[in-house]
Amino acid sequence: MQIILVPGRPGSGKNSCLSHRHLLVILLIGGLFLPLFFGVLTFRIHALLERHSGEQSLVSAYGEELARQATALEAAKLEASTHLNALALKLGQLQAQVLRLNALGGRLTNMAGLDRREFNFETEVAQGGPEQTGMPGGLDVLASLDRLSLEITASKAKLQALETLLLDRRLTDAVTPAGWPADGGFVSSHFGTRADPFTGRLAYHEGVDIAAKLGSPIRAMADGVVSYAGEKSNYGRVVEVTHASGLVTRYAHLLSLLVKVGDKVGRGDALALVGSSGRSTGPHVHVEVLKDGRAVNPAGYLRAAR
Known part of the structure; x- marks a missing residue:
């Protein structure tokens, strides 16, 4: 094989002649090393793409997990808010019942002529005792409030019955003759x-x-x-x-x-x-x-x- 190289200036051209051995070496290089080079390059590119794809999947998984946690947190906040609202409502109802109970107790104290220093419904009930620790279980606030509400309702019914009895007695006393009709005498x-x-x-x-x-x-x-x-x-x-x-x-x-x-x-x-x-x-x-x-x-x- 003869190769002629033509330069840009006239009269300076060169020609070369390649033998069959040279052609065989060139074919071997082109046939072996070039596919190997492109194969390695393709493998590296594929590995990089797979790595990028794995990282993308991991990021997506992290994002989905964060979204689930955020949803669970919002649900927990909503549930806690609902429980707090229910607790506040129950406390408000109990406070109203206690106020009515105190007013009723004050009326009964006056009607029955009891000592207000002993039956003062406007002060807290005296309590005390050593603290006991290590008690099993926790305090179920809502259940305790429900029990307290039932006790207050029962006490209110009893006090109302007592008030009716005292009122009937006072009315009976008021319409039953008793006293001294004259001033002196x-x-x-x-x-x-x-x-x-x-x-x-x-x-x-x-x-x-x-x-x-x-x-x-x-x-x-x-x-x-x-x-x-x-x-x-x-x-x-x-x-x-x-x-x-x-x-x-x-x-x-x-x-x-x-x-x-x-x-x-x-x-x-x-x-x-x-x-x-x-x-x-x-x-x-x-x-x-x-x-x-x-x-x-x-x-x-x-x-x-x-």
């Missing part, structure tokens, strides 16, 4: 058989006479409604008060009346003034207590507040 004639002050013969006295200062007030012995106010034979001027307990109190021999039929009166309200009207020997008030229309001994009702 003394019993001048008892209930039952006595010597009639005008005839001297034995007679049945259906009330109690209380001698008192002329013109002094006569007061109601219990809450009620004035059912009679006027004149009656032998009684002179009379006021009768009907009470919700079914009893009727009668006040007789009055100087003047301060109420009229239909008036509502409370215990201690002035009804009339002490006089000596009717069949009377001097200033006093004749007191009767009627049960089912029949006179009963007023002494027990008078002693109740004497």
